[in-house]
Amino acid sequence: MKLYERFADKExxxxxxxxxxxxxxxxxxxxxxxxxxxxxxxxxxxADGRMLTHALCGASALPHHAGRLYTINGIGAPGVFHPKLFLQTGRRRGRLIVSSAxxxxxxxxxNLELAGMVMSDEPGSGEQQLVAAGWHYLSRFLNNDQQATAAQVDWMLTRASWxxxxAPATGPVGLADGTLAALLTTGETSGIGxxxxxxxxxxxxxxxVISPYWDPHLAALSYLTERLxxxxxxxxxxxxxTVFPKxxxxxxxxxxxxxxxxxxxxxxxHAKAIIAQTATADHVLVGxxxxxxxxxxxxxxxGSNEEACLYRRIPPGSMADALGLGAILTSERQLDPATLPDLNLDEELPLGELAALNSGRFECRVDTLTWHPADAFDPTECTITLLDQHGKPMPCRLMPxxxxxxxxxxxxxxxxxxxxxxxVQHEDGRVSAPSIVTLIDRLRAVVRETSSRQADNALRQLDDETEASLMLLDVLNVLERIERGEPSDKEPISAPKVRKEEESGVPAYRTLSYxxxxxxxxxxxENQLPHNSLAGSDASVVRSFLNRVIGLRADERDDEEDAPLPTGAFDLGDETANGQAALDAGEEFDTEKTRHEEEERERAEHRRAAAAKKATKEQIVAAVTAFSKRIRDRRExxxxxxxxxxxxxxxxxIVCTAALPVTATKDSKAKGSRLQVLPPxxxxxxxxxxxxxxxxxxxxxxxxGIRHLYLTGEHDQVPDDILECWATCYWCLQACLTAPVSPRERERLKRYVKPLAEIAYLLxxxxxxxxxxxxxTGLMSAMSEAYGKWLGIEGETVASAHRAMVExxxxxSAHREAAAVKG
Incomplete structure (x- = not known):
């Protein structure tokens, strides 16, 4: 196979x-x-930890995307970390490629490399057991104290519950083609040989035997021949x-x-292969x-290295034929060992020195830098310098x-x-190699599945929408079901089932109550970097849509690239399709016939609008009831x-979009949106x-319900999407308290809404x-622009009421604290 071509395979x-x-x-x-x-x-x-340091010290160009689009971890081993595995997982299938590359x-x-590939489709099949064995081996090296890696693993397992x-294969298993295979890795009590x-x-x-490198005394080859x-x-x-010890x-x-x-x-x-040919089979080891x-x-x-090999038992002679060895292993091609050049080993890499240059692992979430120091550097005696993508020092300040x-x-x-x-620079003058800083929030934003057709269809509904309508709830229902891996539910406004961790077998995120x-x-x-807890999910597109509805632009620094945004988000629907064509067609205006037709159309439209308004009002009330039930169920x-x-x-x-102003209820001729059905x-x-x-x-x-709200422990600040919701709540509460309603209604709202508002602020x-x-205050101002003017609510009135309530x-609170001190 051409290995690089396999990377483009889908699913x-x-x-x-x-x-x-x-x-x-x-x-x-x-x-x-x-x-x-x-x-x-x-x-x-x-990768091998010392070789990773070697690459960062100049053996390779510095990476552009490490820690941003993918993670890379340096692994230690008594010898060297040497496996060449490529594991891929999807919703229903997995693949394991074991190679020498x-x-x-x-x-x-x-190079001339050799690889074996196993594809898993069927539950319980030998292929699936081999893929699971590959994951079992790899999971030993995925350090859970690194937030980014742990999040990636949890994300994978959530979407590959199979x-x-x-069950990982612990020995040879049968494959669909009738052959046997086994994954042989180090870490067991006995070696691969x-x-x-x-x-x-x-x-x-x-x-x-095909091998690019040998031990000085051919000890491994000697052992194989003694055993076989x-x-x-x-x-x-x-x-x-020049590396064969003749x-x-x-x-x-x-x-x-x-x-x-x-x-x-x-x-x-560079290929490595051992083929033991018997009368009944080729026993093959590649990796x-x-x-x-x-x-x-x-x-x-x-053995002292970390290695991974694939064993295959296949029909006799088939491996030699597949590799074309029959024309090579002939008497005419036999070599006289005396004609080989003398042993001349390449200069060994200074692995010990490279290990001493490793300062440890760095992660960054928004503006919080976390350093997991390596043994070579005492953090109490070191200073950290942050570097940009070109390896140049960044002007910034680090506060413990x-x-x-x-x-x-x-x-x-x-x-x-x-x-x-x-x-990192030590007080004694030692300077470390550069270490990659993994941007946890950036990585989370870009780690997302390609949207399914169902998700695409749901999001496409937002293309022509410019207002927050009930369609949003249908979209969120679809997206939530897809993300949780649940079957489709025909009820448009129903609370989705809660997936139990014990049923999925997926390790849960560490969560904290709010x-x-x-x-x-x-x-x-102020002016902190974007931080979105929905990053990496299609629900984040809904958040972007809600912000655009009220005129908030996405922060240009937001790293959630490739997020599909509604193409019609700014289409206000007020452009004429082709007004000039209508005039050129010579259409008649103001004739008696036209007036009668227009009047009839208006009456029909009025009837349809009245029916639509009634239906929409009922639907909104039903949606609120369903939401309340959902929160109660999930609270329990x-x-x-x-x-x-x-x-x-x-x-x-949605409720704000459906709200009617006082003028519209008093004046029957006042026109509003077809969605405005809720009186003040x-x-x-x-x-x-x-x-x-x-x-x-x-x-x-x-x-x-907020007492039962849980966020993952990865966040150490209130994420933007959560804060946007709280600001929306504040605006809605203050809009209720400042709406131009009758004195009696104002008093009623003050009696019931104000205590709710105070609790909401404090919690x-x-x-x-x-x-x-x-x-x-910025989001509240945007809400006033989008909804306040139409409802007769002044933005400054809402802002003043908000400030007054906070003060x-x-x-x-200050009085209570003072009283407690005096007491």
């Missing part, structure tokens, strides 16, 4: 690739575009090879060397392991935050630029989340009353600075 959302060395240009220009183009956007790379330009397109349920020879289990007629006692031993090498051939009897000749001429043979003791081990030594254990946290201040790398979250969060700062099971919050905001804006008073379903009902379930009663953003911050609440 996968996640990839995990391992490599000894890493060439960022090769991965970012060959692998990553193909993966993302095929919809595989959740991508992780594991590193993530470098030679590995992906220059993987958590699949011993387990391979155990699997052969029958007399070997010929042993064929082959009638013939064939080794394929390049006659110009002097050690005397220790292994019966070895024949064969000249590759023009076999794949010009390409370095990362060279024919060395650190890779294969022997009877008493399991509360930390736990060896992990250190800092607030990044005085910059709007995002760091790409970090460098009260716990607020107690431990950092207060938001304690599972309110950010999807409930975006739903609350959407429903509030004199009706059990007036818009202030309906808003009160919507908000009561979350903020009212003895057990307000959402319990600091005066945040309640009066520009993030809140009064915190004045009461």
């Amino acid at each position: 996968f959302h996640t990839s995990v690739a391992t490599s000894f060395g890493i060439d960022f240009d090769a991965y970012e220009n060959i692998v990553l575009p193909r993966l993302r183009g095929a919809g595989c956007r959740n991508n992780l790379v594991l 590193n993530l470098t330009t030679p590995g992906l397109g220059g 993987l958590a349920k699949a 011993k387990r391979f020879t155990d699997l052969v289990g029958e007399p070997v007629e010929r042993l064929i 006692s082959p009638g013939d031993i064939s080794v394929l090498i390049d006659p110009e090879c 002097w050690a051939l005397g220790k292994v009897q019966g070895v024949r060397l064969y000249d590759r000749g023009d076999f794949r001429n010009g390409r370095f043979i 990362s392991a060279n024919c060395t003791l650190p890779a294969l081990g022997d009877a008493d030594f399991a 935050l509360a930390s736990s254990g060896d992990t250190k946290r800092f607030e990044i201040g005085e910059t709007q630029e995002r760091p790409a790398f970090a460098r 009260e716990q979250f607020i107690a431990g969060r950092r207060p938001r700062t 099971s304690g599972v309110l989340d950010n999807h409930d919050i975006i739903r609350l905001r959407a429903l509030l804006m 008073e004199g009706d059990p379903n007036s818009w202030p009353t309906v808003i009160g009902r919507v908000l009561f379930e979350l903020f009212g009663g003895k057990t307000p 959402t953003l319990p600091t005066k600075a945040e309640l009066l911050g520009t993030d809140v 009064a609440l915190f004045s009461k």
